[in-house]
Amino acid sequence: MQHHLYLGTDGTSVFMLFKKHLMKIFCFSGFSVATTTTSTSTPQTLCTSAEWNSAGITVISNLYRPHDVAIDSQNNLIVADTENRRLQIYFKNGTNVTLLEKVEILRLFIDKFDNIYAAESFGNEIKRVSSDYQSITTVAGTGTPGSALDELVLDGQPGLYVDSNSTLYIADTGNHRVIKYLWNSTSGIVVAGGNGQGPEPNQLNGPYGIYIDEIHEIGAIYICDTFNHRIQKWIEGASVGITVASSADQLHDPVAILLQSTSNQMIMYIASFDHSQILKWIPYAQEPLAVVAGMSGSVGTGADQLFAPRGIKFDKDWNLFVADTGNDRIQKFLFNISSCAKQ
Numbered sequence: 001m002q003h004h005l006y007l008g009t010d011g012t013s014v015f016m017l018f019k020k021h022l023m024k025i026f027c028f029s030g031f032s033v034a035t036t037t038t039s040t041s042t043p044q045t046l047c048t049s050a051e052w053n054s055a056g057i058t059v060i061s062n063l064y065r066p067h068d069v070a071i072d073s074q075n076n077l078i079v080a081d082t083e084n085r086r087l088q089i090y091f092k093n094g095t096n097v098t099l100l101e102k103v104e105i106l107r108l109f110i111d112k113f114d115n116i117y118a119a120e121s122f123g124n125e126i127k128r129v130s131s132d133y134q135s136i137t138t139v140a141g142t143g144t145p146g147s148a149l150d151e152l153v154l155d156g157q158p159g160l161y162v163d164s165n166s167t168l169y170i171a172d173t174g175n176h177r178v179i180k181y182l183w184n185s186t187s188g189i190v191v192a193g194g195n196g197q198g199p200e201p202n203q204l205n206g207p208y209g210i211y212i213d214e215i216h217e218i219g220a221i222y223i224c225d226t227f228n229h230r231i232q233k234w235i236e237g238a239s240v241g242i243t244v245a246s247s248a249d250q251l252h253d254p255v256a257i258l259l260q261s262t263s264n265q266m267i268m269y270i271a272s273f274d275h276s277q278i279l280k281w282i283p284y285a286q287e288p289l290a291v292v293a294g295m296s297g298s299v300g301t302g303a304d305q306l307f308a309p310r311g312i313k314f315d316k317d318w319n320l321f322v323a324d325t326g327n328d329r330i331q332k333f334l335f336n337i338s339s340c341a342k343q
Contacts, residue, residue: 045261051292052319052333057332058331059330059331059332067080068080069311069312075316080323105119108311119170124141167181173206178207192232207224208254231244247286247287251270251281253273253274267280271311273308293320
């Protein structure tokens with residue numbers, strides 16, 4: 001099913017055709033979210049010792065329980081304003097537009113073409129907004145929850161990832177599996193879990209965030225196995241997962257994950273929901289290498305605090321953006337470029 005967006009002739013509004021209803025969506029002045037320009041010495045990859053300012057900057061605050069944030073190639077911010085039931089884009093010039101409304105968006109991903117993928121809760125569907133914002137297409141899910149290969153149960157914080165071949169990976173949370181859709185497929189293929197809810201190596205328990213290794217172990221899936229309080233690595237074609245991080249004390253309810261590569265290894269950046277922190281973790285280590293954000297170690301509204309973060313993304317200058325869900329804001333933590341200057 002496709003829906004269409006039309007730019008108004010006044011240049012300040014958008015009309016959206018959604019299920020045969022035309023709605024006017026206003027574009028109005030908002031926060032400027034352009035990232036600070038950094039020097040040309042910004043590293044192409046993050047080093048092991050990478051650091052960020054402990055005090056975050058609030059770049060967007062007029063939200064209600066935002067679950068995720070994403071950044072396109074132009075450094076515009078896309079925000080799942082979840083409890084306000086809308087998908088917002090915040091342009092660098094300070095304006096913002098509602099791309100979708102009356103939908104509860106739980107997770108976002110932007111592919112290499114700047115298409116926006118959004119996991120929608122009530123419809124148990126994944127929608128794709130084209131890079132020119134002219135069309136919205138349902139690319140996975142039937143609109144009815146279920147366990148068939150063309151159905152999804154998108155509870156909590158279902159993870160999304162689109163690889164360089166435009167293959168869509170979905171953490172099908174309620175079915176305790178990760179499923180992938182090849183481009184233009186109408187049904188998925190189970191690639192992790194799918195053996196019932198549980199703690200065994202071939203099982204998952206409410207998987208949330210996911211990330212695909214496209215550099216070292218091509219196709220390996222890193223999974224926030226949220227209610228088992230662990231990160232599982234599922235090698236392509238494997239029947240069981242491998243635990244690469246686990247700590248009930250420090251990794252309670254991991255909900256989002258990013259991978260970054262150094263010259264010889266992967267580094268995981270993990271959002272710990274219960275501890276309200278973003279952790280840097282080397283696979284197979286017994287504890288995190290560092291706390292990246294939420295340095296105070298306590299829940300709160302301060303610049304160095306978070307409250308139940310759900311989404312994390314890097315921009316092209318390695319600044320870290322956090323959907324600080326419980327505080328109804330998007331926080332930006334500036335990358336300390338000197339922390340990688342000697343590596």
